[in-house]
Amino acid sequence: MIHVKMKVNGDPTEFLCDPRETMLDALRDRLNLTGAKEGCGTGDCGACSILLDGNVVCSCLVLAAEGQDREIETVEGMAAGEDLHPLQRKFLEHAALQCGVCTPGILVAAKALLERVPDPTESEIRYWLAGNLCRCTGYDKIVHAVADAAIEMRST
Amino acid sequence: MALDDLRTKEFRVVGTRPIRPDGIDKVTGRAKFGADVTASGMLHGAILRSPHPHARILSIDVSRAIAEPAVKAVVTRADFAGNLEGEDWNVLENIMAGERALYDGHAIAAVAATSALSARDALKLIDVTYEKLPFVTDVDEAIRPGAPVIREGAADESVPEGLHPNIVRYHENGHGDVEKGFAEADLVIERSFVTEATHQGYIEPHACLAQLGPDGKGELWCCTQGHFAAARICAKLVGIDASQLRVTPSEIGGGFGGKTTVFIEPVALALSRKANRPVKIVMSRSEVFRATGPTSSASMNVKIGMRKNGDITAAEGEFRLQGGAFPNAPMEFAAMCAFAPYDLEHVRSRGWDILCNRPKQAAYRAPGSPMGAFAVESVIDELCNRLKLDPIEVRLRNAVKEGARAAFGPRFQRIGLIETLEQAKAHPHYMAELKPGQGRGVSCGFWFNHSGETSVSLALSYDGTVSLSVGTPDIGGSRASMCQMAAEELGIPYENVRTTIADTGSLGYNDISHGSRVTYASGLATIRAAQDTIRKLCARAAARWEIDEEAVVWEDGHARPAGPNAGEFEPLSLAAIAADMGETGGPIAGHFEITPNGAGVSFATHIVDAEVDRETGAAKVVRYTVVQDAGKAIHPSYVEGQYQGGAVQGIGWALNEEYVYGDDGCLQNAGFLDYRMPVASDLPFIDTVIVEVPNPGHPYGVRGVGETSICPPLAAIANAVSNAADVRMTHLPMSPPRLLKAIQEKELG
Amino acid sequence: MVDVVLWSSLRRFADDKTSVEVDADTVGGILSGLIHLHPALKPHIERGVSVSVDGTIIASGRNEPVAHDSEVVLLQRIKGG
Numbered sequence: 007m008i009h010v011k012m013k014v015n016g017d018p019t020e021f022l023c024d025p026r027e028t029m030l031d032a033l034r035d036r037l038n039l040t041g042a043k044e045g046c047g048t049g050d051c052g053a054c055s056i057l058l059d060g061n062v063v064c065s066c067l068v069l070a071a072e073g074q075d076r077e078i079e080t081v082e083g084m085a086a087g088e089d090l091h092p093l094q095r096k097f098l099e100h101a102a103l104q105c106g107v108c109t110p111g112i113l114v115a116a117k118a119l120l121e122r123v124p125d126p127t128e129s130e131i132r133y134w135l136a137g138n139l140c141r142c143t144g145y146d147k148i149v150h151a152v153a154d155a156a157i158e159m160r161s162t
Numbered sequence: 163m164a165l166d167d168l169r170t171k172e173f174r175v176v177g178t179r180p181i182r183p184d185g186i187d188k189v190t191g192r193a194k195f196g197a198d199v200t201a202s203g204m205l206h207g208a209i210l211r212s213p214h215p216h217a218r219i220l221s222i223d224v225s226r227a228i229a230e231p232a233v234k235a236v237v238t239r240a241d242f243a244g245n246l247e248g249e250d251w252n253v254l255e256n257i258m259a260g261e262r263a264l265y266d267g268h269a270i271a272a273v274a275a276t277s278a279l280s281a282r283d284a285l286k287l288i289d290v291t292y293e294k295l296p297f298v299t300d301v302d303e304a305i306r307p308g309a310p311v312i313r314e315g316a317a318d319e320s321v322p323e324g325l326h327p328n329i330v331r332y333h334e335n336g337h338g339d340v341e342k343g344f345a346e347a348d349l350v351i352e353r354s355f356v357t358e359a360t361h362q363g364y365i366e367p368h369a370c371l372a373q374l375g376p377d378g379k380g381e382l383w384c385c386t387q388g389h390f391a392a393a394r395i396c397a398k399l400v401g402i403d404a405s406q407l408r409v410t411p412s413e414i415g416g417g418f419g420g421k422t423t424v425f426i427e428p429v430a431l432a433l434s435r436k437a438n439r440p441v442k443i444v445m446s447r448s449e450v451f452r453a454t455g456p457t458s459s460a461s462m463n464v465k466i467g468m469r470k471n472g473d474i475t476a477a478e479g480e481f482r483l484q485g486g487a488f489p490n491a492p493m494e495f496a497a498m499c500a501f502a503p504y505d506l507e508h509v510r511s512r513g514w515d516i517l518c519n520r521p522k523q524a525a526y527r528a529p530g531s532p533m534g535a536f537a538v539e540s541v542i543d544e545l546c547n548r549l550k551l552d553p554i555e556v557r558l559r560n561a562v563k564e565g566a567r568a569a570f571g572p573r574f575q576r577i578g579l580i581e582t583l584e585q586a587k588a589h590p591h592y593m594a595e596l597k598p599g600q601g602r603g604v605s606c607g608f609w610f611n612h613s614g615e616t617s618v619s620l621a622l623s624y625d626g627t628v629s630l631s632v633g634t635p636d637i638g639g640s641r642a643s644m645c646q647m648a649a650e651e652l653g654i655p656y657e658n659v660r661t662t663i664a665d666t667g668s669l670g671y672n673d674i675s676h677g678s679r680v681t682y683a684s685g686l687a688t689i690r691a692a693q694d695t696i697r698k699l700c701a702r703a704a705a706r707w708e709i710d711e712e713a714v715v716w717e718d719g720h721a722r723p724a725g726p727n728a729g730e731f732e733p734l735s736l737a738a739i740a741a742d743m744g745e746t747g748g749p750i751a752g753h754f755e756i757t758p759n760g761a762g763v764s765f766a767t768h769i770v771d772a773e774v775d776r777e778t779g780a781a782k783v784v785r786y787t788v789v790q791d792a793g794k795a796i797h798p799s800y801v802e803g804q805y806q807g808g809a810v811q812g813i814g815w816a817l818n819e820e821y822v823y824g825d826d827g828c829l830q831n832a833g834f835l836d837y838r839m840p841v842a843s844d845l846p847f848i849d850t851v852i853v854e855v856p857n858p859g860h861p862y863g864v865r866g867v868g869e870t871s872i873c874p875p876l877a878a879i880a881n882a883v884s885n886a887a888d889v890r891m892t893h894l895p896m897s898p899p900r901l902l903k904a905i906q907e908k909e910l911g
Numbered sequence: 912m913v914d915v916v917l918w919s920s921l922r923r924f925a926d927d928k929t930s931v932e933v934d935a936d937t938v939g940g941i942l943s944g945l946i947h948l949h950p951a952l953k954p955h956i957e958r959g960v961s962v963s964v965d966g967t968i969i970a971s972g973r974n975e976p977v978a979h980d981s982e983v984v985l986l987q988r989i990k991g992g
Binding site: 306335418461510514524525526527528553572573575606611612614677678759760849869 | 916924953954956967968969982984985987990991
Binding site: 024045053078 | 365
């Protein structure tokens with residue numbers, strides 16, 4: 007077993023893991039943060055998206071042991087207390103989720119987009135989110151919600 | 163159960179777009195899906211799967227696996243019930259092979275171990291001896307003379323004698339004399355079509371947590387479209403009483419029909435019983451592709467005759483669907499739905515259900531209908547092109563309306579096909595100019611919609627808020643529409659209702675969330691349960707006022723005297739009556755149980771613009787408009803979402819998605835990288851028009867909306883691509899190699 | 912008597928009749944009557960059928976009333992995905 011110390015959503019965390027264990031498994035099974043989902047385990051669906059030192063990664067493709075001394079952000083860290091992140095609010099207002107299983111990964115990926123590109127075009131949103139599969143919505147309301155969140159975040 | 167007269171008045175909550183009640187859970191990561199729970203002492207299960215498409219299982223030696231300290235149980239077919247028949251036996255045979263492995267990925271044995279990794283490692287210690295058998299994976303190959311027989315004697319009485327044993331069911335419907343009709347046509351076109359198998363593609367793999375004790379009492383947590391049905395079939399498969407197995411549905415990460423049956427749940431229960439510890443099983447994505455419900459692949463012929471004025475004189479279709487190594491490919495629905503939009507004097511449809519060495523097909527959104535529509539609507543498009551007729555005008559000329567005889571037999575009640583066509587014709591999309599290299603396609607589609615067993619209960623709290631329990635898992639925001647209907651009927655705010663999906667121990671039997679039935683059937687039962695509650699509220703008011711119950715009416719959330727003769731009393735709010743319900747007769751709750759019969763059928767018309775790259779064969783959808791009859795949209799955002807989601811699943815099916823089998827009979831693309839579903843950058847916005855022609859069988863006029871949205875896209879996209887490429891595409895998906903080949907063959911003449 | 916229209920592949924199990932006259936006043940009565948008159952229909956009906964009565968598709972209810980002038984059509988069992 008490997009001993010790993012990392013920061014998750016700002017909190018110092020430590021755990022033991024098997025060398026073969028993924029970051030996704032460690033988050034879900036060791037740290038009980040089940041917001042990130044395993045849709046494929048091969049980095050194709052993006053349901054397990056997290057931020058690793060600010061970059062979007064598929065946590066199913068990162069080994070848990072690689073987390074040593076790194077900073078992780080998950081969907082559980084997006085809201086500030088009672089205040090939802092503008093993306094979370096806009097997803098609800100626009101009904102941008104049906105089943106909701108892809109939603110955590112898409113929210114995390116969209117947050118990283120808006121931190122880099124505060125005023126994305128429709129194409130930029132679509133290509134940035136091309137690594138996040140959604141089977142329910144056809145992405146329509148997701149793209150609208152991200153664009154609307156960007157407007158709100160620019161005006162505040 | 164008629165459309166309520168009082169509903170001619172304005173709706174207050176229905177038709178608005180409130181935030182869904184489970185919304186915050188789902189945007190914060192709190193919502194618990196199938197794989198998100200654990201239990202103390204929990205083991206992890208893993209399933210060994212056949213690497214062969216068809217093989218006799220000569221022996222299974224589990225001794226090396228069970229000798230591992232981490233392994234606590236191993237099960238094979240011998241650990242399941244042995245007395246099953248019919249579809250129950252088919253389900254068991256699919257989730258754990260008996261004498262033969264019938265497809266690549268067929269479950270052979272399962273282990274439970276102390277960690278997921280050690281369970282997976284232990285699978286390598288199970289020694290299976292196979293005798294490889296000849297196999298067939300293609301629907302047309304499977305019925306050629308000499309094709310290996312998947313199951314001797316599997317054909318039922320419907321199959322005429324002398325056909326290949328892999329044809330297990332036969333269906334025919336229609337009326338009139340098609341030969342006479344074809345003779346009256348100015349142009350007759352006959353074409354053959356193929357659609358490849360696709361997967362429902364839900365993002366959440368199947369997952370469950372099971373506990374079954376030696377006393378035959380069990381608990382099951384799983385992602386399912388129907389936990390009552392799961393309880394019934396799981397209990398049968400592991401040989402316990404259904405009521406002793408309490409099933410709690412998790413949040414469900416997509417289903418689209420694929421989670422209407424069970425795969426891992428009975429296996430987890432059997433492992434749990436053997437180990438006497440809770441067992442969790444989570445499928446990998448490749449297991450989902452190899453062993454859970456793809457839809458059928460289809461091979462079809464359609465012949466249609468048309469007069470120069472656009473009247474269809476006769477239509478005939480043959481629909482051959484394979485459903486894997488098990489019967490029940492939805493060929494009858496392909497045959498029944500294909501011609502349903504048209505008022506035809508002479509029509510005949512025939513369907514064949516064919517066995518192949520592929521996984522057991524599972525329902526996928528309007529099973530059978532999209533394929534049939536693809537074939538029929540493609541021929542209509544070609545007829546319109548050849549006769550230089552407008553495709554919407556031709557469809558309007560032939561469209562069914564109330565009183566018309568459906569191709570599948572009965573006369574239609576009130577339906578909205580013509581309204582969808584009129585709205586499509588008037589839509590700016592239909593008037594817009596196409597750019598060079600683009601083509602436009604139109605298609606109609608039809609689905610029955612389902613009703614099913616439904617049980618709902620509604621309980622008041624002392625503070626006047628309402629707890630609504632329904633038994634249909636929420637697969638796309640249905641809790642919001644249930645809250646809306648309850649609030650509408652009771653005359654209270656939306657926020658005052660909380661809807662819970664009750665477990666199997668808490669409510670009467672509910673059919674699965676399938677067949678576009680939830681908003682219709684659970685909605686109907688919710689409205690009737692609210693009316694039952696209102697009767698009880700009025701009785702409490704009558705008692706307090708010491709007047710007859712009939713002299714009390716319920717308006718705007720208050721009990722009021724019915725008229726001046728009833729006396730003068732201050733109206734009593736729901737909250738006021740609830741506040742002292744304990745002393746005025748006891749708790750107040752309403753309930754309703756029914757298998758309703760008024761599920762209204764529904765129609766849609768889609769318009770698609772597509773662009774084709776003649777160098778690469780790549781096709782792209784550049785504009786898409788869905789026009790569909792919802793009857794009444796309770797929460798329009800989620801209705802639009804169903805329209806958009808169905809259209810995009812159709813885009814995937816039409817352009818990219820397919821099960822690719824190799825010469826070895828094994829699935830070649832069991833992962834999202836190679837099974838290419840649409841991503842955000844592939845797509846335009848999907849425009850939606852909600853048509854509302856009320857369903858007379860629902861108090862507010864609701865029709866199901868989930869499935870009809872996937873009926874027109876295959877044809878509409880194929881028509882757009884064919885018109886853009888100037889070559890008729892008859893094989894889906896129109897993947898770049900397939901489209902490029904068709905373009906090149908046409909150019910070479 | 913109620914005239915019950917069969918889907919066409921069922922006709923060979925009912926002496927090639929397009930429809931069968933049954934004395935019944937419920938959906939269940941119709942199904943029992945069909946089996947009584949044409950026993951070869953039994954396995955098809957027992958596997959599950961739906962019945963359209965004046966355009967209302969009764970997916971599975973046997974107790975639904977049927978009038979003697981109702982238009983009744985036998986359908987394959989309706990389900991969904």
